[in-house]
Each structure stands twice: as structure tokens, then as C-alpha cells.
Amino acid sequence: MVQTVLGQRNDKPGDPGYEESLARFEARIARGDKVEPGDWMPDAYRQQLIRLIHVHANSEICGALPEGTWICHAPSLKRKMALVAKVQDEVGHGQLLYRAAETLGKSREEMIDELISGKAKYSNVFHYPAESWADVCVIAWLIDAAAIVNQKMMAEGSYGPYARALKRICYEEAFHLTHGYDMCISMATGTKLQRDMLQNAINRWWEPIMMFHGPSDKESKHTEQLMKWRIKLKTNDQQRQEFLQKYLPKLFNLGLTVPAEWNLKLDPQTKEWTYAEPDWEKFIGVVRGGGPVSAQRLETRRLSHEQGRWIREALTAAARGQRAPMPAA
């Protein structure tokens, strides 16, 4: 890591002047200042942000896989173009986020290596396969919707480069949501085959969607610290609730249902949805690489990275101006 190269930052508890710097830092956060790459920050803040942005970036490029698989099968010219555009955006988000994490001292190469080796995580939802065209519709609508709830909140966070990247990402996500919703409307108002495909996809995806925002507040160990430093502004349960309130009515309006075992009920007093608690043990198993297609996802990313090796080497050599002698034509 770059940290050791930069010398002593006095950014850990016990370091000289740490408490004073921390007090100044926390006062800035409380004022709503954005923290910039060169600014003093506690090491714990830096590490938490690297972890979060890294997972987020990984999720973008792993998220490109289930949908990317269906580009070649997209059933109209309009859908084909829109899906290429969307998956392209997701890869672009990955690129943007790796760059934001690099401002904190970790290189893209290192982050991709950790993804491929299974050391770094990515979102639970991308450990599942997209089995039919309807899955692509559900992902683009509901998973992007769930991601938007999270990213809109994170865009107000305290770290400048991440917040700015997220502003741009949210702008593009709005198009994904429209595209996804539009596809689901076509399917839901289409033929019996299409309606069945869509309902089956929702049944398959509902559990991963309920888990998307992460473990319940009772179990989430990072939340308190993250909220104090305005890395995160809402708890996982608050985000999940916001998602349900916004999208469940739309889903029911399309004549779709959610598997009964989730026991989703609108509490008339609080106007909040109550639901069966997801199996968080299972969630942890999935994000640790035990999901239905976790191994294949990493293998795909590994192969893609391997295929890029000769190109990276060539671009590096070309950038160095190291012109290999051209053979006579």
C-alpha cells in the first residue's frame, strides 16, 4: 500500500496529535465539509472507504456479467441497444469507482487481483445466474432500483471523490431504472409466456433482493462508525424499507406478486412494510463465494483479466515510447 511510502500520517489512535486531528476532522464532517484525497483523515476512515468503494466497484463489473450474457439474445433492436448501453454504463461505473478508490492509495490492479482471488467481495445479487430474458428485466428494474436507494444516500457522503462519482452514477442509473421498468411493463402486459417468465424471475430474485441492502441493523457491525463519519447516512433496514415502500406498490400494480413466505404486510400505523427476516447466515455464505454461480463469476473475471494482459503490456510499452523495431515491410 502507498501509505508506508508516504511516511507517518499520525492517523491511528495513540499516534502523536491523533486526538486533536480527529476532533478537527469530526468537526469538519459535522459542518458538512467534503474530505479530499490530500486531507488528513483517520486511518480507520480511509480503510472503511477503500473497503466500501472497492466492493462497490467490484459489484459494478460483476454486475455486468448476468445482464451482459443476454445482450446477444436481446429480442428487439431497441432492447439490444439499451442493454449494451446499460452494461457499458456499469463497466464505466466500475472504472470510475476504481479511480475513486485509487485516490485513497490502492491501485486498480491490486483491487482486481483481490476480486479474482476471492479476497474482496461484491454484491450478493451478482452471485446468482440470469436464467431467462425476464431476469434481465427484473435486474434492470428492481436491482437497479435497490442500488439507487443506496447510491443516492452514499452520494451525500463525506468523501469528495466518492460522492462526486456517485452523483454521475446516479444520473445514469435513472436511465437504467426507466429501461428496466419499461421492459417489465412490456412483459407484464404481454403474452402469457411473457407474464409467466417475469413472475418466475421475480420469485427467483426476491430473496437476493431482500438481502441486497445487507444485514439487519441488529447484525451490522460497521453501521454506527460509518454513520458518524457520514460515510453512510441510512441504516441497511432504512434503505430496505425505502425500497419496499417505493417499489412494492408498482410491482403489485403490474399484477405481479411476491412469494408468500416473505409475509410482506403494510403496517397501517407506521405505514412501513413488515417482512420475514432474511436468512443472514445464508447471505454471508453467498457473499463469501458460496452463491450459486460465485465460482463462475470469478472465473469469468479472471479469464477476462488474463485476456487483457497482452494489451495492458502493449499499452504500457507504447506509453513509455518504447518502440519495438519495426520489421522491414
Added chain:
Amino acid sequence: MSDLFNLKNLPTDLKPAVVDLLYRLADDSILIGHRNSEWTGIGPILEEDIAFSSMAQDKMGHAAAYYTLLHELGEQDPDTLAFMRDAHDFRCCQFVALGNIAPDAPAESPDNCNNPTRDRLMAHGDWAISFVRQFLFVQADVVRNSALESSRYDPLASLCRKIRGELRYHTMHAESTLRHLAHGTDDSRDRIKKSFVYLWPYALGLFEATAHDQALADACICPTQADLQREWRARIDPMLADAGLTIDESVQPKFGGRTGKHEQALVDALADMQKVYRLEPTATW
């Protein structure tokens, strides 16, 4: 030039020639877009993944626009044209239908839960082939497009004037990437060269003349394929020389595509492309 042709005053005897030209343009565009988008999300580096996706999308857009011109001339609607015709109905060159994989690659590949085409691409894909094809294609595309900007068939000419701006990025990308890869490492230069040798006869197939070639030229609707090819060569020869690529002038072009004779590659690409649409051809997806 004498008066322009449009939908209403296009002479009946020229209509089949214009329809044939539009099918060639549209089918080239959809196939190159389809093949390039096979890399979307799994491209070998993020920057090229994004570049290929963006250009693929442009070409799909161009295809949709050409199909729309066909529809205006009485052919079926754009989606039906793209998703319901079989390989022998397509008028693209064989070049754009080729897979992104070397012809001698093994047939099997492990199941990584993508789809068989993508799994094979992951295991045996050759991005050098994709890139060199893209380079040779865009240079032809831009030559053809700028000639058609002054086509006497006005709907086509005005479409090509709209497309011009997008193609500028495609050529810039192709030219700078070729320079980098050709001047990169021994390995990158070898890969580019090997792909170039494989692709060259197919690339010549872009300029296969059809029965309408002379009629279109005489009517000032589209120059002859020989003229376009000459212009293409004038453009690419210096770039190829700079990249250390030597042209074998004795190579026989791979013709056939323009009359509907195709290799298995097009059959495979269409099987992927039309799979979901044909589950329920009357549905709106």
C-alpha cells in the same frame, strides 16, 4: 447533380438496387454491432470494453436507421427484418459475421454461466481479431459513408450525414489503438499481424460487387465497389505500413455474402440473436 431522388420519385427500375444497397448497409451494421457487443462486460480491459460497447451501440443504431429506410420502401418493419430473416436472406459480407475467436480454437469451453458463445469467447476469444476487424471495418465504413453523404437517394444521404460525427470517434479509436498495439510489444505486434493475415481475404469481401453495382453508380446513388475499395486502400495502406503489416496482393477475396452465401459463423450469430424474439414473434418485448 440532377434532381435528388426520394421515396416518391425513385424510379421503379432503380428501387431493387437501392433496396439491395440498404440491406447490405443494414446487415453489415447489425452484424458488426452484434459481434462487437459480445465483448460487452467481459472486454479484456475496462477502457476497451467501454469503447467496443459504445461503437457496437452506434452500429446497432445505424442498422435500425437503414432498416427503417427499407421499411419506408415497402420492406417489413425493422425488428422483423433483423430477427425473422434467415442467414441466406442476409446481405452482409462474411467478414462482419466472423466470430471473435481464431478459427483453430478448441471447440469445447468450460461452462461459466454466461452463454455458450460467451463462455467460448472467455476461454478462447481473441481480441486481436476483433480489434483488427474493427479497424479494417471502420475505415471502409467511413469511406462508404462519406461517399453516400452525397448520394442521389436523398433519405440515405441525409442519414449518412447524421452518422458522420459518430464515425469520427470510431476511426480515431481504431487508428490510435492500432498505433499503440503495433508499437507495443513483440507479442502485441505478432497478434496483430496474425489476425491481419487471417482477416484480410474476408475484409476484401466488404467490396464484393453485386449485380446492381453499375446501375447504382450510373444513377449517382453509390460509387462502384471498385472505387470504394480503391479509396479504402488509399486510406489504410499508410497506416498498415506504419504498423508493419504487409498486404499480400495475391489473396483471393472471400465473396458470397452479398448474394446470401454465408459461412456457419452467420448462422451461429443469428441463432443467438434471434433466440428470444422467436419464442413469441408477435409479442412486444
